[in-house]
Amino acid sequence: MTGEKGNKLARVIPETSLSIKLESDPKLDSTSQKRIGDQLRAMYDELVQQPVPDRFRTLLDMLDKKDRETSA
Amino acid sequence: MTTPEPDLRDALLAAVPSLRAFAISLSGQVDRADDLVQDTLLRALSNLHRFERGTNLNAWLFTILRNLFHSEYRKRRREVEDPDGSYAGRLKVQPEQGARLDFEDFRSALARLPPDQREALLLVGASGFSYEEAANICGCAVGTIKSRVNRARFRLASLLNVDDVEDLGPDSMTRAALQSTV
Numbered sequence: 453m454t455g456e457k458g459n460k461l462a463r464v465i466p467e468t469s470l471s472i473k474l475e476s477d478p479k480l481d482s483t484s485q486k487r488i489g490d491q492l493r494a495m496y497d498e499l500v501q502q503p504v505p506d507r508f509r510t511l512l513d514m515l516d517k518k519d520r521e522t523s524a
Numbered sequence: 525m526t527t528p529e530p531d532l533r534d535a536l537l538a539a540v541p542s543l544r545a546f547a548i549s550l551s552g553q554v555d556r557a558d559d560l561v562q563d564t565l566l567r568a569l570s571n572l573h574r575f576e577r578g579t580n581l582n583a584w585l586f587t588i589l590r591n592l593f594h595s596e597y598r599k600r601r602r603e604v605e606d607p608d609g610s611y612a613g614r615l616k617v618q619p620e621q622g623a624r625l626d627f628e629d630f631r632s633a634l635a636r637l638p639p640d641q642r643e644a645l646l647l648v649g650a651s652g653f654s655y656e657e658a659a660n661i662c663g664c665a666v667g668t669i670k671s672r673v674n675r676a677r678f679r680l681a682s683l684l685n686v687d688d689v690e691d692l693g694p695d696s697m698t699r700a701a702l703q704s705t706v
Contacts, residue, residue, distance in 0.1 A: 479674060479678070480674075480677050480678055480681050484677075484681045484686045485677055485681075487681075487686050488649075488677050488680050488681055488684075488686065489649055489677075491627075491630050491684075492630070492634075492645065492646075492649050492650050492680075493649070493650055494627070495549075495627045495630050495631065495634075495650075496545050496549065496646070496650035496651070498627070499544065499545035499548055499549065500541045500542055500544075500545040501541070502541070502544070502545075504537070504540050504541060504544075505558060507558070507562065508537065508540050508561065508562070508565065509537065511562060511565060511566075512533050512536060512537055512565070513533075515533075515569060
C-alpha cells in the first residue's frame, strides 16, 4: 500500500525530459489534470461560499446613501 | 463619484464572493484580500463611466482587482517573495468549521507558483473565465494564458506529487505519515 511510489496511475512527465519540456509547454496527462482541477475548484468554492463580510455591504450602502443625499 | 444605481449596487455586492475568493487565492491573506476587494469596489465606482454596459461586469472587476494587486505586489515585492514557503505557511484562510486539512497542501502549493501562473490558473481553472477573457483581464495574449495555465498545473502536480497519491481522501494523511517513516 505504501510502497507504490513506482506505480504511477497518473503521471507527470518523467524527470529526464523535464528541462526540455519546460522550454516548451509542459503537459499533464488528463487524470492528473482533472485531479488538480477538482482540488482547485473545491478549494475555491469553499472560499466563494464564505459569508460576505459586513464591511462590503456597509460600504456600498454608505455610498448609495451619500449619493442620494448629494443628488437630492 | 457616479451614483451606484440600486441594481448596480446589488451587482457589485453579488460579485464580492468571487472577488474575495480570487483575492484570497492570489494574495494568500484574507485581510489583504479584503482590502483589495474594497479598493476594487471604490475604484469601480469612481470609474463607472468607463464600464461598457452590457459587457461582463465581473471580468471588469477582476481586471481592476488584478491590476491593483500587481501594482501593490511590485511595491512590496521583497516582502512577498517566498522561496522557502513561509508565506505559504501563513495561509490561514480556513473557516473554523469544516476545516479540511487536504486543502492546506493545495494552498501552500498554489502559493509557491509564480504570480502570473497562479492568476492564470485561478481565472481559467477556478473563476470560470474563458482563455480569451483571462487574456483580456491580464492584458496578454491568449497563448500566453494557455501556456501559464499549463505550467501552473504541471508545477502543482509536481509540488503535490499527484502521481504518488491515489486518492485525496483522509487516507492520504495516514499514507503521508507512513511514508515519512520510510
